[in-house]
Amino acid sequence: MKIRERRIKRRNKRRNKIIKRTVGLLAVFIIGVGMGIGAFNKDNNKKTSLVYASHEKSESNSSKENSNKESDNKDKSNETEVDKAKEDETKDSKSNQAESAKDSTTNKAVNDSSKNNNTKTPAKTDTTRSNNSTNYKEFFKEDVFMGDSVTEALSYYEFVQEENVYAKKGSHINIIKNELNKIEIENPRNIYLLYGLNDLGAISNQWFIDQYRELVHSLKAKFPNSNIYVQSILPVLPKAEGSKTGVNNKKVNEYNNMLIEMAKEENINFLNIASLLNDSNKNLYEPDGIHFKADFYKLMLNYIRDNVN
Numbered sequence: 001m002k003i004r005e006r007r008i009k010r011r012n013k014r015r016n017k018i019i020k021r022t023v024g025l026l027a028v029f030i031i032g033v034g035m036g037i038g039a040f041n042k043d044n045n046k047k048t049s050l051v052y053a054s055h056e057k058s059e060s061n062s063s064k065e066n067s068n069k070e071s072d073n074k075d076k077s078n079e080t081e082v083d084k085a086k087e088d089e090t091k092d093s094k095s096n097q098a099e100s101a102k103d104s105t106t107n108k109a110v111n112d113s114s115k116n117n118n119t120k121t122p123a124k125t126d127t128t129r130s131n132n133s134t135n136y137k138e139f140f141k142e143d144v145f146m147g148d149s150v151t152e153a154l155s156y157y158e159f160v161q162e163e164n165v166y167a168k169k170g171s172h173i174n175i176i177k178n179e180l181n182k183i184e185i186e187n188p189r190n191i192y193l194l195y196g197l198n199d200l201g202a203i204s205n206q207w208f209i210d211q212y213r214e215l216v217h218s219l220k221a222k223f224p225n226s227n228i229y230v231q232s233i234l235p236v237l238p239k240a241e242g243s244k245t246g247v248n249n250k251k252v253n254e255y256n257n258m259l260i261e262m263a264k265e266e267n268i269n270f271l272n273i274a275s276l277l278n279d280s281n282k283n284l285y286e287p288d289g290i291h292f293k294a295d296f297y298k299l300m301l302n303y304i305r306d307n308v309n
Contacts (some may be wrong), residue, residue, distance in 0.1 A: 023085045036269070039257060134301070136159045136301050137161055137240075140164055141160075141164065142185065143164060143190040144164060144185050144192070145192045145194075146166050147195055148171040149170070150197065150291060152165065153297065159297050159298075163185060171207060173195045173199050189227065190229060191223065192229045193212075193216075193231060194231040195233075195288070196208070196259075197252075201247075202246070205254060205255070212262060213262055216268060230270050231264050231270075233259075234274055235277060240289030252274075256272075284299075
């Protein structure tokens with residue numbers, strides 16, 4: 001009997017070990033699947049934003065560092081962020097009031113300057129017009145959009161084909177004229193330029209406009225039959241001012257006024273797309289206050305569609 005009992009005990013002990021091991025492996029598998037799904041959903045959500053896509057690598061590294069912090073530090077960090085959010089909210093409220101008055105003056109200055117010269121500056125379009133009837137890829141298939149990350153988003157959000165966009169993050173005006181051979185459209189109907197935000201900290205205002213003029217001359221020489229449209233530099237939200245060297249709306253306004261004059265002198269077209277933005281649609285900006293969500297590009301493309309020759 002004792003021998004039989006010992007055998008039964010050993011059998012039960014082995015069975016319990018197998019069960020515990022199986023349960024442990026199953027738990028690890030379930031946790032792993034859950035983390036994978038969470039990461040997949042997070043990545044998919046970020047694909048709705050060009051800003052998040054361009055910072056995906058740095059955010060991944062940041063999340064790894066944060067995972068190694070002690071829980072006490074996390075709690076303190078959360079408290080600090082809450083306090084900071086309250087302070088930022090108060091500052092933004094005050095800044096928005098001041099910026100509202102400043103933007104009004106800025107837009108008026110740009111519009112008045114446009115009216116006082118012979119540049120082919122189109123009138124402001126109705127931004128509430130429906131875009132359901134427009135196939136942007138078809139409408140702009142013979143055109144080229146040139147610019148920085150703001151323009152790059154046109155193809156990222158799939159409003160137009162990649163071949164119709166020559167733009168990249170951080171582009172500077174003095175470099176582009178040497179890269180025109182990279183434009184894929186052989187003889188563009190229209191060329192839309194949107195540069196300047198990355199050059200607000202340039203050596204001088206005159207340097208910027210001279211470099212822009214050289215780009216225009218290079219485009220005229222390479223594409224003599226193309227219509228060239230200079231687009232106004234877009235304003236930033238108050239919280240973004242000072243985030244990069246020279247970035248502020250006063251400088252944006254100065255550059256835009258110079259672009260209007262240059263367009264007149266070069267007999268090319270000026271599109272005041274900055275007029276699309278106001279206090280009522282600040283939600284079109286990304287959280288950084290510089291880049292834009294997909295809905296902004298519908299307004300932008302409708303405006304261009306309604307104002308090109």
